[in-house]
Amino acid sequence: MVSIAPSRLAALVKTRCTVFQTSYNPTSIRTGAKYLRARLRGPSMTDYYPPTLSLSSIIRQFPEMELVDAAEKQRLQDVEDRKKRGKGAPKKAKSKGSSFCNPVFHRSFF
């Protein structure tokens, strides 16, 4: 087995890089090229879920047609009715200590 000089091997690698159009990087330093070389994954990611049609999206898209979502209208009405009976969502806590609240005294009396 004839030993080959390291300089000869380096020259071989260098020539190989010019032939196959790859970058010559003898010290294996990180150039970050893999982040530029990799394909963009965003387009295939956004196509994962099949497109869905919903009434609310149609209404939002065509505001000039003045469509009405009956179920949503009813829901908002129900929320208003509950609020009138004092059954609405509680107020957001101002501080951590005030988040504890006795459920008996929770109803608003005004």
Add this chain to the structure above:
Amino acid sequence: MTKIGVLRDIKARKGVAANEIARRAYLYVARNQTLPPQVRYQAQLQLNTFGRYTRPTTVKNRCTVSGRGRGIMSEFGLCRFQFRLQALQGQIPGVKKASW
């Protein structure tokens, strides 16, 4: 009714797609050892300013029918139960129940 997990996943997917090129550019600078450390550090700081839903790792494949997050067969995009239902109905081409 759509599950909140699916809505969050859609948000993440849109965020990743919108910020992918900018993130890649910063990643290239930050990981490039031939550039001065000051520049790389600044790029890393910029990377940290991106929001949670711009990272590809926040995207999770969920069931496209039921929205379930676990037990997904990625070839079909279905969870194990929806896969079984559709396979038994013959809606998935090339899939047949084995029996021997």
